[in-house]
Amino acid sequence: MTTRTETSGRNAARSRPGRADRRTEALSREKIVAAAIGILDAEGESALTFRALAARLSTGAGALYWHVADKGELLAAASDDVLTRTFATLPQEADPASAIRTLALAMFDMIDRHPWVGTQFFREPWQLSMLRIVEGIGGPLQKLGVPDEALFDCGSALLNYILGVGGQNAANARLPTKIMEREPFLADVARRWKQLDPQQFPFVHRVADSLPGHNDRQQFVAGVDLILAGIEARYPAARNL
Template sequence: MVLMATKTQRTERRTDALSKERIVEAAIEILDADGESALTFRALTTRLATGSGAIYWHVANKNDLLAATTNDVIARVMTDVASGAEPREAIRAIALGVFDAIDAHPWVGAQLSREPWQSAMLQIFESVGGQLQALGVPERAQFASASALVNYILGVAGQNAANARLLPRETDRTAFLATVAARWAQHDPAEYPFVHQVATQLSEHDDREQFLAGIDLILAGIGTIDPGSS
């Protein structure tokens, strides 16, 4: 009886120590290392040295776990945005934070696209929308403006992460882009005049700077909205 009681106490202590935060942290490590297909409850039990019941106590299924991990990553981005920043700079900080988060955790972009109604998406939409309100964007234009910004942020960030996954990790980015630029230059300039014009910029461009340039273009357009027009 004493041995059974001791065993029960140890099990309870181990279960109590297994918080949802620890489960999410372990899940993120698995997702970052091996992708979504590697995230299973069996893999989690092995990594956390616990039973599946202890994990199911905190998360109902894999979809619930993916939502929790995505929410955790995006929440960190929003926490890092300076509260006293000017609205335009705050929007740029939110955008760049999400861009970098998806670059570091490519599965986040896929999850946000798959379930756009989840809490993480609401965090992004609320943060961007709140800054547009502070910027003085007319109420009638706030939804369209926030949608344009959020769709751009997630679209470009997701595509950038997808492009990175297509290439081996050891790929030299500058050399790769130089090769692509050389291919562009081989096309008939009469048929592709613009491509020829910008080919030299391709190998030298910075993804983050180009991304922020797009944010600035959208904000410039939003800034032309007439507050008095219907």
């Protein structure tokens, strides 16, 4: 939401062309977006204000409004920048199932590095960045032979899994209460699981030993493979998985 102060700053900057022009000569939308990503990665979305951004760029907050209208536009531009650079590194996969796995892992790693991105995608699912992800999933699904009437369901299942698990993994990695190393922490959780009533929690007891040493990325890919295997079983035409 644009505050009254931010709106006044934007209007004031645009009404004083002489001084504002000189101030914004060294600025560009690209520099502003890069600085915003730096703040978001280091301190989170709550720390991204036009005042903080202006301080990082050594300029006045009003000068930023020549390039970005408000925080919502800035977040959309930042997420699109991160996604564009991620997509640029993706290899060309001839096999459609491999293309989905590669995209899924790239998204997992991207959200791990930039946890605010996942929140932004869900906040504005109609933005261009989200549509690029949808297309990156949907194109291979079409090549797999998934019928048109099932494309939306299959694509949604993969999209929600990729963004949901990726976002949850990023959140878990940044829990403020997690004060010990990962494996000892998970070993302690597993120990407490085993202390529960095995009659009431039989599954928890059975998988407890798998918790400390599990690899989040491998588990994530296993989930993608399960969804793809389900698509193959449900739609026999998609048997070149």
